Amino acid sequence: MFTLHKTSSKTKARLGSLQTDHGQINTPVFMPVVTVGTVKAVTQDELAQKINAQIILGNTYHLYLRPGNEIMAAAGGLHSFINWSGPILTDSGGYQVFSLSENRKLTEKGARFKSHIDGSKHLFTPENVVETQRILGSDIMMMLDECPPHDNNYEEAKESMELTHRWAERGREAFLKTEPKYGYRQFQFGIVQGGMFKDLRNESAAFMNELGTEGIAIGGLSVGEPTEVMYELTDLNTNILTEKKPRYLMGVGKPANLLHCVARGIDMFDCVIPTRNARNGQIFTPAGIVNIRNAKWKNHHQPLDENFPSQLCAKYKMSYIHHLFRNDELLGLQLASLHNLIFYNGLMAEMRERIKENRFDDWYEKEAKKLNKKV
């Protein structure tokens, strides 16, 4: 599935490719999030043609609750339901059980929870999230894991990690015993946990190396810990993770984070930041971060950057975009969401180009600093 084409000389940045039955993915890659089956305020045509998204990420928790497995099966899976012909990764739903649902309760068997929509009761097990993702038909499915709070003590983090490992073994078994439903291949990724403790992180990474999955994710980071800790633990994990499999850092991050984590050997990312922050008026640009709601833009009657390939930057006066946000107009959300994803995917393309040409290692730190600046 994964081919490693090159590793940088001074950093761990890698150039690779993943082969799925819905197309090839060049890594490092960023995956836009289609929570319930749509990137908020962005059309599928824009995703394919303007953002050049190579792969998108769907949330099993949301899609399991609505439209539900029965309708999803009748629709022929997620690709068919949402009209997306490229690759899709789905998470296991575990993270949302911990962040969104009510009255969740963990047992050896799985995670019981109440729907955040209607309070109905549900159980996610390592086995049934495989089944749900067979119905979704994602190209890459994730295993059920426990994502503990970042301030867990050592004992709690260890117990949680061990539960995640036992669930991982059950999940892999369920995966190997079942078949895809729609005639194309599906892959499964395990998830490294271990809280903020280095020895647990190392133990979990070694465990996941041996599990036989097609790729490995790093979970439980970017959950409230300082950014430097996230970088350090990512670095620690990629020292142990096999070079032969794709490495996916879950839920990260801002543009500067992507640069730093690619340098630490990460191949895949997903995050709602580009679209969620867009809806709050935060625009990521080559010159840094713009807050479009800031009054300084009210009388700025020029486009931000006529050379940037998004309409928000190249076509419209900043005063107009500011006006759209001040009036809570949907067009503002549309233009900003589209822009931020064009920026994210362009940044990943530039990283791939630079790794290929040995121009990444001496560039990324300065670039990260620039992209984090307030404009």
Next chain:
Amino acid sequence: MFTLHKTSSKTKARLGSLQTDHGQINTPVFMPVVTVGTVKAVTQDELAQKINAQIILGNTYHLYLRPGNEIMAAAGGLHSFINWSGPILTDSGGYQVFSLSENRKLTEKGARFKSHIDGSKHLFTPENVVETQRILGSDIMMMLDECPPHDNNYEEAKESMELTHRWAERGREAFLKTEPKYGYRQFQFGIVQGGMFKDLRNESAAFMNELGTEGIAIGGLSVGEPTEVMYELTDLNTNILTEKKPRYLMGVGKPANLLHCVARGIDMFDCVIPTRNARNGQIFTPAGIVNIRNAKWKNHHQPLDENFPSQLCAKYKMSYIHHLFRNDELLGLQLASLHNLIFYNGLMAEMRERIKENRFDDWYEKEAKKLNKKV
């Protein structure tokens, strides 16, 4: 400005064209509404390329309050501010003063009101709405009128109409004494009032014929009266209105209303129904009106109409569109708004074609009945 190319033999349906400095408009025409400078959930590119909008309508009340005349002047007018190179019509703001603002008070001088946004106090006069529309730079500006409630008694309606007439004379004078600001022509339309009373309606139409404006609008209809009364009074007005000027029926309507009012001699329409109703899940189609929130679409895994030129109809399963609305997803609002405007403008194009080929008169009533049906 206006050329009448043809009038139908059995109805009063007319084929015409308006020449503005931002392009020619073929009538009958529907104008999408860009309230504060954007059609809600629709991009300017979609307006031009997918909807084929020939002219759009901006609201002076909203644009005067935000961004305000100073910023609008600095931006170089509305075309430049919102990046729209086609024709624009702006209303006078009068209707919104009556429908949106607080503590409005009418005097001979004009309409005092408090902003619905921040409670600030303002005065619209027949003269200053001309000045505001000079700053907006619309191709067609409207006069300040009073739009009385449909249940006014005769005396109230008469007084209101007479005030509108006195304002119209002042407005025309202000228009003739001032110049466009941006180097292209602007036109001005008067507005027929007279409440629900036939003799007042006739008197007002005759008055507007003599005022010398480039076009004439029919106002004060579709404000709560029965549809049949609206048709009857429209018919009455177009019997008196000169054939030489374009006739614009303000704030109308549903697809069936457009058919009936074109048959009664109307050339121009505007309405928020296609976009507002789209956001509530009401989809206008050649087969009738679809409520996408209806549970019958939950398990309907086919597109609605593969031959209709909108993605909502041709590309996506109805179950997916239903799912988007159930989850309050922005993509649902986008697809439905775009679809309804494509439908509206396609309907106008079909009417023009049929008037031209003498196929309108025997068709429109049956078509109106069909389009009003619930699917």
